[in-house]
Amino acid sequence: MDFDVAVIGAGPMGSYAADMISKKGWRVALIEEHRKIGVPVQCAGLVTPRVFELVDKKLTVVNRIRGAEIYSPSGRELLIDGKETKAVVLDRAAFDREIAKDALFHGASSFLGSTALKAERRKDGIELSVQTPDRLVKVNCKILIGADGIRSNVAKWFGLPRAESIVKGFEAELVEVDCNPRFAKIFVGNDVAPGFFSWIIPSGETTRVGLCVEKGSAYNYFNKMFQSGESSRFLKNSRTISFVAGAIPFGLLRRTVADNVMIVGDAACQAKASTGGGVYTGLVASKLCADTALLALEADDFSERFLKRYHRNWKKAIGKELKRGLFAHKIYSDLTDKQLEELFDLLDNEKILNLISEKGDMTFPSNIGKHLLKKEPRFLKYVTPAIKALFR
Numbered sequence: 001m002d003f004d005v006a007v008i009g010a011g012p013m014g015s016y017a018a019d020m021i022s023k024k025g026w027r028v029a030l031i032e033e034h035r036k037i038g039v040p041v042q043c044a045g046l047v048t049p050r051v052f053e054l055v056d057k058k059l060t061v062v063n064r065i066r067g068a069e070i071y072s073p074s075g076r077e078l079l080i081d082g083k084e085t086k087a088v089v090l091d092r093a094a095f096d097r098e099i100a101k102d103a104l105f106h107g108a109s110s111f112l113g114s115t116a117l118k119a120e121r122r123k124d125g126i127e128l129s130v131q132t133p134d135r136l137v138k139v140n141c142k143i144l145i146g147a148d149g150i151r152s153n154v155a156k157w158f159g160l161p162r163a164e165s166i167v168k169g170f171e172a173e174l175v176e177v178d179c180n181p182r183f184a185k186i187f188v189g190n191d192v193a194p195g196f197f198s199w200i201i202p203s204g205e206t207t208r209v210g211l212c213v214e215k216g217s218a219y220n221y222f223n224k225m226f227q228s229g230e231s232s233r234f235l236k237n238s239r240t241i242s243f244v245a246g247a248i249p250f251g252l253l254r255r256t257v258a259d260n261v262m263i264v265g266d267a268a269c270q271a272k273a274s275t276g277g278g279v280y281t282g283l284v285a286s287k288l289c290a291d292t293a294l295l296a297l298e299a300d301d302f303s304e305r306f307l308k309r310y311h312r313n314w315k316k317a318i319g320k321e322l323k324r325g326l327f328a329h330k331i332y333s334d335l336t337d338k339q340l341e342e343l344f345d346l347l348d349n350e351k352i353l354n355l356i357s358e359k360g361d362m363t364f365p366s367n368i369g370k371h372l373l374k375k376e377p378r379f380l381k382y383v384t385p386a387i388k389a390l391f392r
């Protein structure tokens, strides 16, 4: 079977790229190992409304969030009230399905329940071996887009670099959680979620409860959320409907293209290490990936040299935020509980909280760092050791 472009992975990034390329009349294969797009969901689904500037899928919103209640290791609470919608919670399965539907509507061919097993370079492109539900097929393409997530085989097959670090996650969908529907709850601490944080996110009829950790078992820390600590008091009467494990890869990859090949989304480590958010940044990169694919098809040039414009463009668009996120993550994950409490002391100040409410932006969280340092130079105490570590 011959295609201009084959996309492996019908997550949001793969389907979005497939949609933009098929819309222009090129032959696109969208290959997804699961039989149903969007499941299992490995995401809390919290994004800023900015996502809809790229994909207009507002109908998949299940809740609107205006602020956060953040809990220190000892249980102190900081309330950040944005006073208006600052983030939305998506039905991630529906979101993924809707983007994929657009791609199919525009002519992409779907291979569901089909696993790409290997890729071989041929003189006129790439040949993929794909195990469909009933037979092994060969899919030939000029461009292969690896939107195949954290375990990207495309990156492996073509020698592209892998993540610098990952956080492991565990999340459940619950009912009867005691929480304010307009506020997400965030819990930090080395006994709560080492190196990251845990969350309770009201999601319409259900509530998403989960965490990511840098070390240790995400599942064990997840269970702990119900047994002890601040989170347990909100979860006393809750019932679990479903749960899922996942992971988020971080890094700023030096190469995301090879001859005939581009990788995007989690496959290219395009999630922010500061918050774990990968949907918006991945979609931005996916658009740039599709733009480059379209130019390459017009020019009939699929060399790494030509495709490198995708790498340059996504770095220009989101590279600074990813880099700052990695830096912030490094500072944060080295903090002891005592230092986290000290940080809460600095944050627990009306002027600072107002500043965060006003300037805080989940899409570009690093911007608030600049404002905080300007307003309260004592925050420098946390930044300086990380800068020194960078030059060690």
Ligand SMILES: Cc1cc2nc3c(=O)[nH]c(=O)nc-3n(C[C@H](O)[C@H](O)[C@H](O)COP(=O)(O)OP(=O)(O)OC[C@H]3O[C@@H](n4cnc5c(N)ncnc54)[C@H](O)[C@@H]3O)c2cc1C
Pocket (backbone or CB within 6 Å): 008, 009, 010, 011, 012, 013, 014, 031, 032, 033, 034, 042, 043, 044, 045, 046, 047, 114, 115, 116, 117, 147, 148, 149, 150, 153, 169, 170, 171, 210, 211, 212, 245, 246, 247, 248, 264, 265, 266, 267, 271, 276, 277, 278, 279, 280, 282
């Ligand atoms: C616990 C958790 C919570 C998160 N919460 C948020 C959040 O609130 N907000 C946010 O913005 N981000 C969040 N993220 C990150 C976000 O989910 C990811 O960044 C995003 O899903 C990446 O999308 P993707 O399309 O790159 O990859 P994926 O969504 O992982 O899609 C990759 C697809 O490729 C398919 N695939 C892989 N290999 C093959 C193969 N060989 N053949 C065929 N198909 C294949 C897979 O089945 C999968 O469907 C969270 C992540 C985790 C783990």
